Amino acid sequence: MTETSLATGGGARRALPADVVAEISRVAALDRVILASDFDGTLAPFVEDPMDATPVAGAMDVLREASRLDGVTVALVSGRDVDTLRLLSGATAEEAIALVGSHGAQSSRDDMTSGALLDDTARARLADLDAALVEVQRRHPQARIERKPAAVALHTRGLPDDVAAAALADAALLGDRDGVHALAGKSVLELGVVETSKGIALRALARLVDADAVVYLGDDVTDEKAFALLPASEGHLTIKVGTGDTCASCRVDDIDDVLTVLVEFVRHRRG
Template sequence: MPSHAGSADLLLAAPPVRADGIALFLDMDGVLAPMAPTPDAVGPVARRTAALKAVEARLGGRVAIVSGRTILEIDRISDHALTSASGVHGLERRLKDGSIRRGEPDPGVARALAAFKAFAAERPGMIVEDKSVSAGLHYRQAPDQAAAARDLAHLLQAETGLSLQPGHMVLELKTPGADKGTAVTEFMQDDAFKGAIPVMLGDDLTDEYGFEAAAALGGYGVLVGPQRKTAARYRLDDVDAVLTWLEAVAEA
């Protein structure tokens, strides 16, 4: 996991409203869309779609969604507002020309998926998500199963060598070798983003990789949600604040 460098005691200000020279990398859940009881409960919203299209036009295309969701899910929720996208924590990435680069699933993913399904079958409320290159176990609707779910995930990680990625009431075992930080770094090497100042917006621990990558490339992270220890330099309160900020950047 990333170091989460920074102080929880230092109150972070809102990010500057600027457009010239920046590139935006935006997480989905908790940033562009509110958290929901189930992954499928999140859908397109007209304001979000309009804000994404407007800010992409203002930045000359230098905007990408970087999410733990698959690109297919990113497109469904964003209503196909953007071309550039990275899904499954950097394991798949779609470039500006529409081509998709996707890693091969580790053989351990199938083992983890089967174990998660067996676990969920005996526990109402558990949701298993198959992302091909990773397997997710959601316990938002069964919070009393959190400890048992973590124990299972750690056991499977030790058995398979997969990377364990905790999130908001979800545990994901994924093919090693990529994260949101590598996604940001790779996008910044593409012609569409090269030379810009990277700005990563995220809300949970998976986004710390993106914050650190942005900072290493001369940019910064923006934490969305409550103040905590983070590598981000700025903060916004919630999804509504993010959309308001994006709309302001589009008009800057």
């Protein structure tokens, strides 16, 4: 993406709220900044089959441009495992884009703890959890199971509301097991065997790179934990994408606005 097209986001775009622009200008001027975004529902529109998700056109180009700017660390943060996140986002291992997967339990960076390294107890707990979720799926065959290094998840996107609610309620009972951590999202329930969150992972990354602030965009209830751990009082900028209650410091309407936020960040950083 050229500097000219980057400055416009590849075309005419809706103006961002004034408070968002002011905050982007503030954080872009700091010495060391993390620019991080959730993937599904923030960079990539939701689709019925999660493996069909693709980033909105231009988003990865802008993130790559941001990653080449001095003092900027770019991260994609997702409930997806790192390998799937890399496949769907198109971010290569050679690029300076950190991938944080499985809600913070995994990272593409060697200096961040990976939840894929489970001890024997957690590994056995995960195997038992997987088998139990398979039984749930047998009772609700339209639901889909996703397996991750430290968790299993039940997806119900695209199902009738009553079918989805019944499947998720059945799966939620597994969250009462010892050592199991349940995390509900949009049309998904994840059951993990290590306690972590996107916010914990982002704070760890901020310490590693000595960041002055984190910019984080997210749309889901799972992103609220990250927003809560990245308060505006500490200089961070959190942006809720879409409607719904939030503890984020700012809000934008949709994925098109996310692209505009990224473009504005790069533009202000260059300036």
